[in-house]
Amino acid sequence: xxxxxxxxxxxxxxxxxxxxxxxxxxxxxxxxxxxxxxxxxxxxxxxxxxxxxxxxxxxxxxxxxxxxxxxxxxxxxxxxxxxxxxxxxxxxxxxxxxxxxxxxxxxxxxxxxxxxxxxxxxxxxxxxxxxxxxxxxxxxxxxxxxxxxxxxxxxxxxxxxxxxxxxxxxxxxxxxxxxxxxxxxxxxxxxxxxxxxxxxxxxxxxxxxxxxxxxxxxxxxxxxxxxxxxxxxxxxxxxxxxxxxxxxxxxxxxxxxxxxxxxxxxxxxxxxxxxxxxxxxxxxxxxxxxxxxxxxxxxxxxxxxxxxxxxxxxxxxxxxxxxxxxxxxxxxxxxxxxxxxxxxxxxxxxxxxxxxxxxxxxxxxxxxxxxxxxxxxxxxxxxx
Amino acid sequence: xxxxxxxxxxxxxxxxxxxxxxxxxxxxxxxxxxxxxxxxxxxxxxxxxxxxxxxxxxxxxxxxxxxxxxxxxxxxxxxxxxxxxxxxxxxxxxxxxxxxxxxxxxxxxxxxxxxxxxxxxxxxxxxxxxxxxxxxxxxxxxxxxxxxxxxxxxxxxxxxxxxxxxxxxxxxxxxxxxxxxxxxxxxxxxxxxxxxxxxxxxxxxxxxxxxxxxxxxxxxxxxxxxxxxxxxxxxxxxxxxxxxxxxxxxxxxxxxxxxxxxxxxxxxxxxxxxxxxxxxxxxxxxxxxxxxxxxxxx
Numbered sequence: 001x002x003x004x005x006x007x008x009x010x011x012x013x014x015x016x017x018x019x020x021x022x023x024x025x026x027x028x029x030x031x032x033x034x035x036x037x038x039x040x041x042x043x044x045x046x047x048x049x050x051x052x053x054x055x056x057x058x059x060x061x062x063x064x065x066x067x068x069x070x071x072x073x074x075x076x077x078x079x080x081x082x083x084x085x086x087x088x089x090x091x092x093x094x095x096x097x098x099x100x101x102x103x104x105x106x107x108x109x110x111x112x113x114x115x116x117x118x119x120x121x122x123x124x125x126x127x128x129x130x131x132x133x134x135x136x137x138x139x140x141x142x143x144x145x146x147x148x149x150x151x152x153x154x155x156x157x158x159x160x161x162x163x164x165x166x167x168x169x170x171x172x173x174x175x176x177x178x179x180x181x182x183x184x185x186x187x188x189x190x191x192x193x194x195x196x197x198x199x200x201x202x203x204x205x206x207x208x209x210x211x212x213x214x215x216x217x218x219x220x221x222x223x224x225x226x227x228x229x230x231x232x233x234x235x236x237x238x239x240x241x242x243x244x245x246x247x248x249x250x251x252x253x254x255x256x257x258x259x260x261x262x263x264x265x266x267x268x269x270x271x272x273x274x275x276x277x278x279x280x281x282x283x284x285x286x287x288x289x290x291x292x293x294x295x296x297x298x299x300x301x302x303x304x305x306x307x308x309x310x311x312x313x314x315x316x317x318x319x320x321x322x323x324x325x326x327x328x329x330x331x332x333x334x335x336x337x338x339x340x341x342x343x344x345x346x347x348x349x350x351x352x353x354x355x356x357x358x359x360x361x362x363x364x365x366x367x368x369x370x371x372x373x374x375x376x377x378x379x380x381x382x383x384x
Numbered sequence: 385x386x387x388x389x390x391x392x393x394x395x396x397x398x399x400x401x402x403x404x405x406x407x408x409x410x411x412x413x414x415x416x417x418x419x420x421x422x423x424x425x426x427x428x429x430x431x432x433x434x435x436x437x438x439x440x441x442x443x444x445x446x447x448x449x450x451x452x453x454x455x456x457x458x459x460x461x462x463x464x465x466x467x468x469x470x471x472x473x474x475x476x477x478x479x480x481x482x483x484x485x486x487x488x489x490x491x492x493x494x495x496x497x498x499x500x501x502x503x504x505x506x507x508x509x510x511x512x513x514x515x516x517x518x519x520x521x522x523x524x525x526x527x528x529x530x531x532x533x534x535x536x537x538x539x540x541x542x543x544x545x546x547x548x549x550x551x552x553x554x555x556x557x558x559x560x561x562x563x564x565x566x567x568x569x570x571x572x573x574x575x576x577x578x579x580x581x582x583x584x585x586x587x588x589x590x591x592x593x594x595x596x597x598x599x600x601x602x603x604x605x606x607x608x609x610x611x612x613x614x615x616x617x618x619x620x621x622x623x624x625x626x627x628x629x630x631x632x633x634x635x636x637x638x639x640x641x642x643x644x645x646x647x648x649x650x651x652x653x654x655x656x657x658x659x660x661x662x663x664x665x666x667x668x669x670x671x672x673x674x675x676x677x678x679x680x681x682x
Contacts, residue, residue, distance in 0.1 A: 060509075090582035096579075101572040106594045114600065116580050151407075167580060200631055316570065 009067035037222030099160035256340035270340035418671020424664025433529035492550030497557030505565025527552035
């Protein structure tokens with residue numbers, strides 16, 4: 001049994017605009033000590049998945065509609081609020097994207113750290129303080145004794161993220177969810193923070209779910225990657241496998257959207273056309289179909305399930321030998337994955353079914369009709 | 385020159401914080417208008433506290449033989465009023481009423497409004513809806529009208545005035561506190577605190593209320609200025625202290641309106657007292673707003 005098991009998780013938001021289909025039945029495992037990367041564009045459901053695991057979805061809009069989440073065999077979704085609260089911090093902890101706003105501005109670092117430690121452990125304040133100093137030292141903050149008495153605004157962004165890491169790891173949780181932990185930081189600081197995160201979690205044996213839109217970040221950190229699109233997992237593979245053999249058109253698109261310095265072949269940038277789907281509509285067909293160059297007719301009607309890329313005798317869910325799985329009717333061939341475009345002779349992406357054509361026509365403004373003429377004579381000139 | 389200045393400037397940010405409130409105080413003492421405000425308030429408070437020490441006269445009993453002496457007359461720096469009472473003495477004693485009623489009414493408003501706002505902001509949902517609709521109704525009634533209603537209903541008297549002015553402030557405080565609590569509930573650091581297992585009570589008391597408090601402190605200071613004007617306003621409308629002889633700035637204004645031609649100073653001095661004390665609290669309130677928010681640091 002894996003440390004974290006997520007089964008068919010469905011999360012929806014009820015808003016004034018209607019229902020938002022944020023996460024649409026995803027299944028994955030995280031093994032103890034493993035680092036899993038969760039990659040995708042903004043709004044693809046990465047963060048929502050993890051807020052759902054922590055049961056921190058904004059109330060009352062966000063709801064877990066279906067699915068099972070177990071941590072160490074404990075069903076997190078069925079757990080009463082008081083018990084899930086006990087588990088937060090102790091068993092699962094979280095690091096947020098913006099270190100500038102995720103620390104309480106009116107409390108010193110000491111108050112915030114000691115409070116966390118005392119709340120979970122039967123420790124005296126003096127012991128907790130000692131532990132806090134130790135933790136700050138561990139995350140590389142100079143003069144931890146003095147810095148403990150500082151307020152968050154007296155720290156730089158990178159330092160604050162180190163404090164956040166120290167707080168998250170204070171109780172040595174089994175699972176750490178890092179939600180875009182370096183997005184708000186300078187590139188040089190990013191590398192330091194990632195290195196620190198990698199080093200500490202390896203030392204403590206903490207499993208990590210690393211959420212990011214940056215494939216470069218996961219490449220160096222994660223052992224395994226789930227690529228998410230519009231609330232679905234579209235491809236999952238061990239990191240080396242994913243980079244060597246990207247097999248879902250969306251993954252291929254992501255990889256071709258990053259400029260590469262060492263590109264020897266197919267180094268051209270191929271942007272993914274269009275925008276992510278409006279998640280206020282119930283998903284029909286493959287969510288990526290409207291943007292996909294490889295789509296076939298079936299893609300419009302039928303959303304393919306996540307299946308092994310090659311037939312396997314036994315499905316491996318976790319670890320470096322995990323089965324490479326994709327959800328695609330017409331996966332790009334290895335050659336096409338390299339160039340980022342379908343190269344099969346005579347292949348044309350299947351046009352959308354009738355109803356969708358009309359919709360696209362409505363959505364595309366008529367440029368001719370919106371032409372406006374501006375008089376060229378300038379008022380000042382006339383006055384002269 | 386610059387060479388000597390640089391090391392000192394570089395050393396400054398490195399100092400350890402001496403606490404949020406201490407830091408705020410340091411920033412406040414560097415704020416010119418706030419210092420002026422504090423100076424006005426100190427004068428006002430000293431006048432109220434030391435009135436019997438400063439003035440040898442009785443604020444209530446005067447001698448008619450001495451009436452309407454012009455300012456500058458020997459023994460009466462600000463002159464005397466219609467009944468021969470020393471104007472300076474009455475202004476000093478008037479400060480007592482204004483200070484007393486102002487502070488107590490704002491505290492009452494804070495107690496009532498703060499509790500309502502905290503409950504609404506902490507619970508949300510139906511509780512929030514019910515409380516805020518009541519608050520909306522109170523807010524819809526003009527403050528001075530509400531105060532007149534309360535004084536008319538409960539009869540004249542200092543406690544009634546305090547309650548009246550307090551009730552006009554309560555819905556404002558409730559709104560401010562609830563608004564800040566709601567915004568804070570979804571803020572990153574509150575979600576972060578929840579993610580490491582903070583209990584709802586701790587979230588409210590340690591994380592949300594202290595952050596919401598700064599805006600409430602500012603609002604309360606500004607409300608003191610309004611309270612002083614409201615008290616004077618009630619006095620001016622004849623709803624002041626029950627004893628008409630009491631030295632109260634608003635009442636003093638009303639009493640003197642008929643003698644505007646002969647003794648304009650009887651309007652001028654109480655007016656100045658009201659303006660100066662109100663400006664004092666306004667300047668301090670603005671200064672507090674700037675210094676209490678660490679994110680607004682310049």
